[in-house]
Amino acid sequence: MHLSECYRLLGVPRNATLDDIKVAYRRLARKYHPDVNQNDPTATDKFRLVQEAYKMLKDSDEKDLSKEIFSKNASTNSSTNASTNAVRSPAAPPPPKAPTPKKPPQPHPKIKIEVKQVNNQIDPINSxxxxxxxxxxxxxxxxxxxxxxxxxxxxxxxxxxxxxxxxxxxxxxxxxxxxxxxxxxxxxxxxxxxxxxxxxxxxxxxxxxxxxxxxxxxxxxxxxxxxx
Incomplete structure (x- = not known):
């Protein structure tokens, strides 16, 4: 099953967060659970599809997070090594700096908060x-x-x-x-x-x-x- 099909099964966009994916999964899992759909012979298959889609997206998100942490650690180690080498190597004392004129305080920039909405009314399987x-x-x-x-x-x-x-x-x-x-x-x-x-x-x-x-x-x- 491709990741694009997993997003479509859960009814979430490709830029959805893990929390959005969990919300969609819980909603569909309750809807298609075989215990509440005993008269529907396809409920088990629907429930299995939703489970597989959630597992693949969750695993993919965890892999991306591991890569990001590894990249940050590598960057931090590189910066630390560079700083250590700079301390160890002898260098001439820097010339005295001229006093820096004080700047007037700047207003804080406005932060734009993007709110994602998950549409819980769409049934991705039936659609x-x-x-x-x-x-x-x-x-x-x-x-x-x-x-x-x-x-x-x-x-x-x-x-x-x-x-x-x-x-x-x-x-x-x-x-x-x-x-x-x-x-x-x-x-x-x-x-x-x-x-x-x-x-x-x-x-x-x-x-x-x-x-x-x-x-x-x-x-x-x-x-x-x-x-x-």
């Missing part, structure tokens, strides 16, 4: 057509799985994978769909086809430990049925 399309298609995949229309679900999720190749939630549901279909094939006694889709699920989302555990267990089951 983004690409995100809305992705979530609507994920909802359709979940409905198809509930109806056991696995072939149609596979066609939909594979089409989504071409359009959103780097979306983690699409990868997740693609692997889940392959696994659900393989389970039906095992029950139907179609062990060879089941093994094909189990391997597809394994290769699609290899970082999902829970899913990989179930897939490997089913692969062992298929092998035992073949040998039996």
């Amino acid at each position: 983004d057509p690409e995100l809305r399309l992705k979530l609507d298609m994920l909802r359709r995949v979940q409905d198809l799985l509930k109806q056991k229309k696995y072939i149609v679900a596979i066609a939909v999720v594979e089409g989504m994978s071409e359009r959103f190749p780097n979306a983690p939630e699409v990868v997740h549901w693609k692997a889940v769909t392959y696994h659900r279909w393989s389970s039906e094939l095992i029950l139907a006694g179609k062990l060879r086809e089941a093994e094909i889709y189990l391997n597809k699920a394994l290769n699609t989302d290899p970082k999902n430990r829970e899913l990989i555990f179930e897939v490997k267990r089913d692969l062992e089951r298929v092998q035992n049925l073949k040998n039996g």
Whole structure:
């Protein structure tokens, strides 16, 4: 997920402070939390997207702060070393300075304070057509799985994978769909086809430990049925 998409997900401008980002994240996290959206099958995906966006922006802000501190420390050390060298090297005493005429006191400059406003009325997820399309298609995949229309679900999720190749939630549901279909094939006694889709699920989302555990267990089951 790119930083620009993270800003768009949270509904904040690119020059937003970390406090602005935290406020937007808390608002959206409360809105999309699965515990208060039990009738919405896409709430979990929305909540996960908001969490990932906040984590990436927070990590990016911390990296920028570390670079700034390092730069200031390097500049301070350089100035200190230069001062030390100047003290150590012998130099002729400076000539006496002429008295400096006193200047009349100057008025303090006016400080312009910029106040940022965060618009809490905009729903960044529902206002983004690409995100809305992705979530609507994920909802359709979940409905198809509930109806056991696995072939149609596979066609939909594979089409989504071409359009959103780097979306983690699409990868997740693609692997889940392959696994659900393989389970039906095992029950139907179609062990060879089941093994094909189990391997597809394994290769699609290899970082999902829970899913990989179930897939490997089913692969062992298929092998035992073949040998039996």
